[in-house]
Each structure stands twice: as structure tokens, then as C-alpha cells.
Amino acid sequence: MLIGYMRPFQEDPKCEIQHRSLTKINCQTIFSEEHSSAKKRVQLKHMLDNLNQEDKIIVYKLFTIADSTRHLVELLDLIAKKGAHLQSISEGIDTSKTSGYAFNEIVKHLLEFQSDMISEKTKKGLHEAKQKGVVPGRPRKPDENVNRAIIMYQSKKYSLAEIKKETGISKSTLYRYLEN
Incomplete structure (x- = not known):
């Protein structure tokens, strides 16, 4: 049909x-x-x-x-x-x-070619950025805010929501720093 x-x-x-x-x-x-x-x-x-x-x-x-x-x-x-x-x-x-x-x-x-081209251009762009001194990824949080968040967390006087409101450090970011 x-x-x-x-x-x-x-x-x-x-x-x-x-x-x-x-x-x-x-x-x-x-x-x-x-x-x-x-x-x-x-x-x-x-x-x-x-x-x-x-x-x-x-x-x-x-x-x-x-x-x-x-x-x-x-x-x-x-x-x-x-x-x-x-x-x-x-x-x-x-x-x-x-x-x-x-x-x-x-x-x-063609699909594989398209994926390979995108991947290659991304890798090239990252390499060129690295050569210029650009750090890839999200910008790191200022250390003073991270330290303040860790101190607040360890004092056990603040909730995670309060810590985030005061320092701008999210729960996942805080836990990542605590693991190190």
C-alpha cells in the first residue's frame, strides 16, 4: 500500500x-x-x-x-x-x-561523519582555548565562599538552604569540596 x-x-x-x-x-x-x-x-x-x-x-x-x-x-x-x-x-x-x-x-x-566532525571541532576548540590559558568548564567558586560554607556546615547550626542563601554554594558543590 x-x-x-x-x-x-x-x-x-x-x-x-x-x-x-x-x-x-x-x-x-x-x-x-x-x-x-x-x-x-x-x-x-x-x-x-x-x-x-x-x-x-x-x-x-x-x-x-x-x-x-x-x-x-x-x-x-x-x-x-x-x-x-x-x-x-x-x-x-x-x-x-x-x-x-x-x-x-x-x-x-553521514550520521557518524556528522558526530565525528562535531567531536573533532570541539576537541580542537578546547585545545586552542587551553593554549590561550582559558580553563574549560564552569568557573570555580571563590575560595572564601567555599571556606565559609564548609565552616557553616561543620558548625551544624545552619541548614543546607541557609548555607546556599548566605554563600551561593549549592549542596552538590559543598559535598564535592567536603569529599576532598
């Missing part, structure tokens, strides 16, 4: 372009979200829950169905496990064709 899925986006806020494209392909059922938000996509969940073997989900663009590369990988895996397929009209992708399987693998590699 051919199943269309659409949700509003900037260039097609009322899903008119998507609907025309999906009806041209003769989708027997079309699921349409009422909003473009990534949250609470009721129709997507309903469609996936009722997906059968050999069904084909058809979307106008990939970002209609997926909110990120990782989400796309998860959806492709779920669709494949159910023995179904995905077709994206604009990108010319159809996982029911033999070249489609390669697409699943390509997306997984």
Missing part, C-alpha cells in the same frame, strides 16, 4: 504542494500533521504503528518525516524492520529499489 505523509513547513504551510504530489502518485492513505513541530507528531506515530510489510511511505521531502539525521536513521531502521519502504519525491530516493538499501547505509555513515 502507498501511504503518504505530510506536515506543514515554511514553503508549504497548508500542505497543498505535498498533497498534490502525493495524490499524483496515487497514495491510498495520506497522514497529515496539523503542525510543523517536532514534538507530538501523532500522525507519524499512528502511521508507523500501523505499517505493514511491503507498505511504502511516500514523503515530499525527507525533512517532512525526519527532524534530524539521527531521527532519519531511526525511522529507516524501524521501517526496514517492518519490511516496509520509504520514498522521498524531491530527493528521488526509494528504499524499495536495490540502490535504496545503500541509501540506509549512506545515511548511517
